[in-house]
Amino acid sequence: MTKPHEFTDNFKEKVAIITGASSGIGQAVAEAIAGYGAHTVFISRSGADAIAADLNAAGKSALSLHCDVSNEEQVKQAIATIFDKYGRIDILINNAAINQIAKIEDISLEDWNRVLATNLTSQFLCCKQVVPIMKQQRSGKIINVSSIAGHFRSKISGIHYVASKAGVVGFTRQLAYELAPFQINVNAICPSQTYTPMLAATLPPEAEQKLIDSIPLGRIASMEEQVNVILFLASELSSYMTGAIVDVNGGQL
Numbered sequence: 135m136t137k138p139h140e141f142t143d144n145f146k147e148k149v150a151i152i153t154g155a156s157s158g159i160g161q162a163v164a165e166a167i168a169g170y171g172a173h174t175v176f177i178s179r180s181g182a183d184a185i186a187a188d189l190n191a192a193g194k195s196a197l198s199l200h201c202d203v204s205n206e207e208q209v210k211q212a213i214a215t216i217f218d219k220y221g222r223i224d225i226l227i228n229n230a231a232i233n234q235i236a237k238i239e240d241i242s243l244e245d246w247n248r249v250l251a252t253n254l255t256s257q258f259l260c261c262k263q264v265v266p267i268m269k270q271q272r273s274g275k276i277i278n279v280s281s282i283a284g285h286f287r288s289k290i291s292g293i294h295y296v297a298s299k300a301g302v303v304g305f306t307r308q309l310a311y312e313l314a315p316f317q318i319n320v321n322a323i324c325p326s327q328t329y330t331p332m333l334a335a336t337l338p339p340e341a342e343q344k345l346i347d348s349i350p351l352g353r354i355a356s357m358e359e360q361v362n363v364i365l366f367l368a369s370e371l372s373s374y375m376t377g378a379i380v381d382v383n384g385g386q387l
């Protein structure tokens with residue numbers, strides 16, 4: 135049984151994939167897992183080559199793959215590359231997403247499809263490739279990043295973003311049910327507003343104080359406050375959790 139003070143040992147020699155790892159929460163969680171000794175794959179469209187090179191130079195094990203997670207062929211190729219290199223996959227963190235602030239009248243069908251494809255279909259595509267490997271191993275941890283927007287609604291996102299994140303909640307519960315017999319844990323985290331490049335792009339500076347005033351804990355989350363919960367869900371400390379939708383929102387719901 136893993137003791138809390140030993141939990142980072144869980145990551146040694148594990149193979150972990152993080153999507154959307156070139157920025158924000160994804161980068162921070164990938165760097166943390168690599169720091170704890172996992173073979174860590176940074177997936178993003180533009181790549182995280184410099185981040186991975188720095189980690190490798192520091193004696194860690196990191197691989198940067200360029201992949202659009204909404205593109206089935208690219209996802210298939212990325213997962214095949216990872217499996218060929220490491221021979222197993224222990225942790226998948228489906229984190230990549232985009233946001234757009236717009237009213238329904240101003241959202242084109244193209245916008246809708248792009249947001250749904252990036253935020254929800256991508257999780258299906260990555261899981262579809264990774265699940266057979268985890269089933270074979272009879273072990274694995276999948277963490278899907280949803281949002282407070284998917285659990286309730288949003289002050290700073292469009293209806294397509296909110297629908298995609300609500301989709302992640304249903305996707306997570308059903309996948310957890312399907313994979314429980316194989317000892318694969320599937321959980322989701324619903325972060326609220328967190329200081330990252332995505333928030334900087336969507337929260338007007340004049341709205342920041344009003345938002346802070348509406349949060350019971352009285353502040354916007356730091357990246358570490360989201361990363362720590364993802365690490366917990368990726369570790370053996372959460373071995374009896376599956377299908378959980380974990381709110382990390384400063385008491386907003």
Ligand SMILES: NC(=O)c1ccc[n+]([C@@H]2O[C@H](COP(=O)([O-])OP(=O)(O)OC[C@H]3O[C@@H](n4cnc5c(N)ncnc54)[C@H](O)[C@@H]3O)[C@@H](O)[C@H]2O)c1
Nearest residue numbers: 154156157158159179202203230231281326327328330332
């Ligand atoms: N920051 C917040 O306030 C907040 C709040 C709630 C939920 N979230 C969720 O947390 C997660 C991380 O958000 P963040 O704030 O760190 O965002 P971010 O914009 O800083 O990072 C998103 C990452 O996803 C990548 N990405 C986007 N589209 C991609 C694609 N098609 N293929 C591959 N990679 C792609 C980007 O390149 C980037 O690396 C997202 O799922 C987001 O919806 C964030």
